[in-house]
Amino acid sequence: MPELVMENIIKFSDFKSVLTLRQVSKDFLNFIDSLNDSTLPDSEFSRIDMIVNEDICLRYRDSNNIQNEFIYSQMDILRSFNGKITFLGSSSVIDVAIRDLELVLKFQKSNLRLLHFHLGPSFETFPVKLSNMFKKLNRKIKTENLSMKADSQSKIMPILPFVEPRTLERIDLLTLNDNMEIEINEIVKTEQWKNADKFNCDFNVSNFNIKDICHFSETLIQFLSVSAKEMDLLRKILIDSSKLSGIWLRLKNFNEHRELSNLWGPCFIGENSRLWYFRMKNSEEEIMEFELRRNSGNFTWRIKIIHIGGVPNGAAVHDYEEN
Amino acid sequence: MSSTEQGTSSAAPAEPTTAPESAAAPEVPESFYYVHGKDKVVHKVSAGALQHSALIHGMISNLGYTEEQAKANPFPFENIDGDILQMVVDWCNQHKGKPTPPEDTNLPKQKEKLFDLVLAVNYLEIKELLTYCCKQVAMMVKGKSPEEIREIWMIPTDAEDEAAEKEAKKRAGKEAAGETAAAAGDAK
Structure with a gap:
């Protein structure tokens, strides 16, 4: 032909x-x-998962929710796909897996719902090789949700910059290591961070500025501590926000109760929590609730918008003030 | 050239109709051209229908043939089977001056005919018909194994291909050796 x-x-x-x-x-x-x-042609996959453990698994799900799975075995040097086994001979298992992912991504033109990487301690060179493949692909991956489960910071940055920022709605950073901590200042500089609407991180971050999360409608982040001044800065920015859905700040320490009372006045004592209420800009009905809760030695700030009817009796609602 | 003319019922140039008083320009009579395939059967086709073929349209756009000249000089497409050219001509006539629909279900179901049509349409540069044909071939491939596709398209396996290549090289080597020996014999 x-x-x-x-x-x-x-x-x-x-x-x-x-x-x-x-x-x-x-x-x-x-x-x-x-x-x-x-x-x-556009493969129209809804999600792609790459799971790196003892073996490597590449999984993709099409728009009809049918899942296909490649397994790459390091021990047997083989690839299996829907029961069909290919022995890889002298080829590197990582190289074959990444080449297959490249092929899958070449066909993906519409937006993915989810792109997920699970990067365990095996195959140390995987993130760098992945990053090289993304560079070669020469176009950013369009996904609404990006989820990365890793055991170190060095496995996150090789991936994040290759996701199309204009498509990205949510970033999930999950840990495989209980003691994991990352410096987030590099991540907050990326276009992906600036454009995303939701951020969720289940491990400690450092080098973090409270202002960096103000553009998210939904955030879950954990770090060492926050000052009363920083909380007030957050309040001043969020009080004008029209899209806030919920913020959860998980802290190791919070020692500035007195400073906070000086800034916000006395709190309302709820069941296991302290609460403050602030009227939102241009709204009689919407109230921003700041809740500080102590759980097994840690502190959690929860910030959300509630209807005025949800404010408990006896709690003071602070009027909106221009910053 | 012994040929049978097959054409549309409106083969002769249309008589100019009397233009209504309000019309700006008089209607131009439609011109016709002639094409034939491997079977030499000549088809009379209007310039309007032939517009679908970028190749023929390019050929006729500056010719300015009279009816007699066009009849005397049919375009020969010796690489296209007669029945395939007939299909192409029919399609061009059916879709003359009309926007093409998103699907065409009247394409041949038989794979050999479809492949011949694809090649003809590609050669004649009929973009819309090529799209329909390629969609149909893509449908034919769907759900098939590599072996089944090889069978449908009559493609040898890589091993068969390599064996044939080796055989051809071997034969060429033998022939070359034979020629050298003959040349040496001649020289003696």
């Missing part, structure tokens, strides 16, 4: 058919791999 015809046939084929066509002959494989991404 002439090249133009082949290009057209591939354009109208689905992802699975193109993968099959690649297996027809070396010529087909070389031809398909030489095509521009724009010629390839």
Whole structure:
């Protein structure tokens, strides 16, 4: 078939058919791999997971919720896909897995709902090789949600910059190591951080400025401590916000109760928590609630918007003040 | 050239109709051209229908043939089977001056015919028909194994390909050796 015809046939084929066509002959494989991404059909996957443990697993789910899974075994040097086993001989298991991910991403044009990486302690070189593949791919991955579960900071930064910031809505950073702590100042500089709407992190962060989370509608973050002044700064910024859904700050310490009372006045003592209420800008009905709770030695600040009817009897509601 | 003319019922140039008083320009009579395939059967096709083919449209756009000249000089497409050219001509006539629909269900179901049509349409540069044909081939491939696709498209496996290449090289080597020996014999 002439090249133009082949290009057209591939354009109208689905992802699975193109993968099959690649297996027809070396010529087909070389031809398909030489095509521009724009010629390839959209695989329309809803999520892609890459799980690196003792083995590597590449999983993708299509728009009909059908899941496909590649397993790459380091011990047996093989790849299995839907029961079909390929022995990889002298090839590197990491290289084959990353090449397959590259192929999957080449076909992904529509937005993913979720891109998830689980990067365990095995395969130390995986993040760097992944980063090199993203550079080679030369386009950012469009996903609404990015989730990264890792055991060190060095595995997060090789991935984050390669996600399309304009598409990204939520970033989840999860730990595989109870003592993990990262310096977040590099991450907050990225366009991905600035454009995301939700952020969730289940381990300690340092080098953190409270102002950096003000653009999120939803945040869960944990760090050492926060001062009363910083909490007041947060209040001043959020009181004008129209999109706040909820903020959770998990702290090791909070020692500035007196300073906070000086700034915000006395709190309302609730069940296991201290509460303050502030009227939102341009609203009689919406109230911002700051709740400080102590749980097994740690402190949690929860900030959310509630209806005026939810303010407990006897609690003072501070009027809106221009900053 | 022994040929059978097959054309549309409106083969002759249309007589100019009397223009209504309000009309700005008189209607131009439609011109016709002639094409034939491997079977030499000549098809009369209007310039309007031929516009679908970028190749033929490019050929005729500056010709300015009279009806007689066009009839005397049909475009030969010796690489296209007669029945395939007939299909192409019919499609061009059916879609003359009309926007093409998103799907075309009247394409041949038989794979050999479809592949021949694809090649003809690609050669004649009929973009819309090529799109329909390629969509149909893509449908044909869907759900098939590499082995089944090889069978449908009559593609040898890499091993068969390599064996054939080796055989061809071997044969060429033998022939070259034979020629050298013959040349040496001649020289003696």
